[in-house]
Amino acid sequence: IKLPHQADFLSAEMAAIAPVGLSTGLQHxxxxxHLSLSSGARPAGALSIRTPxxxxxxxxxxxxxxxxxxxxxxxxxxxxxxRRAVLERTLELSWPATVGGYxxxxxxxxxxxxxxxxxxxxxxxxxxxxxxxxxxxxxxxEWLSPVVGDSNVSDIYGAIGVWPAAxxxxxxxxxxxxxxxxxxxxxxxxxxxxxxxLVAARLGAKVIGxxxxxLPLDLLKAAFDSQLSSxxxxxxxxxxxxxCDATEPEGAFGEHGPLAVADFVVVSDLLYSVELGxxxxxCLGRWARSAPRERLVLxxxxxxxRSRFLxxxxxxYGAEAHFEDVQVPVWAAQQNDFFDGERTQTxxxxxx
Numbered sequence: 001i002k003l004p005h006q007a008d009f010l011s012a013e014m015a016a017i018a019p020v021g022l023s024t025g026l027q028h029x030x031x032x033x034h035l036s037l038s039s040g041a042r043p044a045g046a047l048s049i050r051t052p053x054x055x056x057x058x059x060x061x062x063x064x065x066x067x068x069x070x071x072x073x074x075x076x077x078x079x080x081x082x083r084r085a086v087l088e089r090t091l092e093l094s095w096p097a098t099v100g101g102y103x104x105x106x107x108x109x110x111x112x113x114x115x116x117x118x119x120x121x122x123x124x125x126x127x128x129x130x131x132x133x134x135x136x137x138x139x140x141x142e143w144l145s146p147v148v149g150d151s152n153v154s155d156i157y158g159a160i161g162v163w164p165a166a167x168x169x170x171x172x173x174x175x176x177x178x179x180x181x182x183x184x185x186x187x188x189x190x191x192x193x194x195x196x197x198l199v200a201a202r203l204g205a206k207v208i209g210x211x212x213x214x215l216p217l218d219l220l221k222a223a224f225d226s227q228l229s230s231x232x233x234x235x236x237x238x239x240x241x242x243x244c245d246a247t248e249p250e251g252a253f254g255e256h257g258p259l260a261v262a263d264f265v266v267v268s269d270l271l272y273s274v275e276l277g278x279x280x281x282x283c284l285g286r287w288a289r290s291a292p293r294e295r296l297v298l299x300x301x302x303x304x305x306r307s308r309f310l311x312x313x314x315x316x317y318g319a320e321a322h323f324e325d326v327q328v329p330v331w332a333a334q335q336n337d338f339f340d341g342e343r344t345q346t347x348x349x350x351x352x
Contacts, residue, residue: 094226094227094229094230095120095222095226096222096226099120099122099215099218099219099222100214100215100218100219102122102123102147102159102215103122103123104120104121104122104123104219104222105120105121105123105125106118106119106120106223107119107120107121107161107162107193107195107333107334108333109167109195109331109332109333110331111170111171111174111199111329111331112331113174114174114199114202114203115202115232116232117170117195117198117199117202117227117232118198118223118227119162119193119194119195119198119219119220119223120193120219120220120222120223120226121159121160121161121162121193121219122147122159122160122215122219124160147159147160147215153213153215154212154213155212155213157338158190158191158193158211158213158215158216159192159213159215159216159219160338161193161334161338162192162193162195162333162334163192163268163269163301163337163338164301164332164334164335164336164337164344164347165268165269165299165300165301166192166193166195166196166268166269166299167195167328167329167332167333168268168299168326168328168329168347168349169196169266169267169268169297169298169299169349170195170196170199170329171329172297172299172326172349173186173196173199173200173203173264173266173297174199174203176264176294176295176297177200177203177205177264183204183206183236184204184205184206184264185205185206185208185261185262185263185264186200186205186206186207186208186262186263186264186265186266187207187208187209187210187258187259187261187262187264187265187266188200188207188208188209188210188265188266188267188268189210189246189265189267189270189280190210190211190212190246190267190268190269190270191210191211191216191217191220191266191268192211192216192220192268193216193219193220194207194209194216194219194220194223194224195268196266196268196297197209197224197239197266198220198223198224198227200264200266201224201227201228201233201237201238201239202227202232202233202237204233204234204236204237205236205237205264206236206237206238206240207224207237207238207239207240208239208241208242208258208261208262209239209240209241209242210241210242210243210244210246210258211241211243212243212244212245212246213243214243217241217242217243220239221239221241224237224239242258246270246279246280247275247276247279247280253283253287259287262287262291262295263295264295264296265284265287265291265295265296265297265298266297266298267280267284267296267297267298267299268298268299269299269300269301269303269347270300271300271303271304271306271309272303272304272305273303273304273305274304274305274308275305276305277303277304277305277306277307277308277309277312278305278308278309278311278312279312280305280309280312281309281310281311281312281313281316282313282315283316284296284298284313284316285312285313285314285315285316285317285318286316286317288313288317288352289316289317289318296350296352297349297350298349298350299326299347299348299349299350300323300347300348300350301337301344301348302348306323306348310322310323313350313352314352317352319352320352321350321351321352322350322351322352323348323349323350323351324349324350324351325346325347325348325349326347326348326349327345327346328344328345328346328347
């Protein structure tokens with residue numbers, strides 16, 4: 001039975017549940033009814049209802065199913081927190097226990113008009129040991145992450161959290177690229193846990209994530225695979241991860257590298273050294289010069305390489321560029337900077 005779009009109370013619930021499919025079993029009198037909601041091909045307001053064969057009137061199962069559907073939808077509308085909890089539990093069922101030998105956890109955010117997207121990071125609470133001395137309150141929990149001190153991971157920051165700049169980049173990408181506009185490719189340089197990449201995947205993109213460390217790439221792939229297999233991402237979404245150094249010409253910026261096929265390029269909080277800022281600025285300036293406007297989404301949390309990046313980018317692009325302070329989205333899972341633990345109100349978004 002497909003309920004009409006005029007059933008506004010049900011259409012609204014369908015829209016709210018859109019991030020994932022959801023099934024439930026109900027009992028109406030003596031008649032079992034199975035309800036199934038999906039974010040797939042069904043239009044908003046469509047509800048799939050299965051009932052077993054019944055004797056007597058052919059309309060009895062149909063009427064009973066409709067009554068059960070209406071009752072379920074009304075209860076769902078009155079219980080938004082409970083419904084969200086069901087959706088989050090549905091996602092959590094498919095998370096891997098470990099990635100790269102480390103226990104991991106999901107960092108989840110619900111984006112307006114898109115739904116729930118989650119990245120995986122190393123769980124800072126796992127394998128914790130009793131400290132002899134009391135840890136000061138100002139010490140960020142991420143500093144105690146098990147990955148800190150691992151000689152195989154020279155840059156831990158992409159694996160220990162989703163930075164505020166990543167949420168700003170994700171929102172900018174969402175504003176510039178909407179759902180249902182055909183196949184497209186998004187390249188994220190220095191992706192870390194890859195929250196913007198996962199948002200691009202939620203939008204149906206072919207995603208290429210680049211990072212100099214293997215652990216965050218493994219976390220990104222695990223998060224992508226889990227959400228793709230659970231039906232959160234459309235079938236058009238795909239992910240390729242490449243380990244490379246952003247400063248190496250044959251890595252991200254080579255003639256036949258990922259940027260050659262990119263429709264959008266995302267860089268989030270990567271300018272943490274003068275050398276890196278200059279190298280990335282020169283290469284991205286050349287790319288932006290031949291790409292359509294606003295296809296480069298670059299955010300910065302006020303790192304030391306910002307000024308040199310702007311100089312190099314403006315020179316290569318052929319026009320002045322600047323950073324605009326943009327508010328961290330209210331839907332962000334957290335807003336603290338992992339370097340100092342301070343709450344981040346705004347992040348720089350590149351304008352050119």
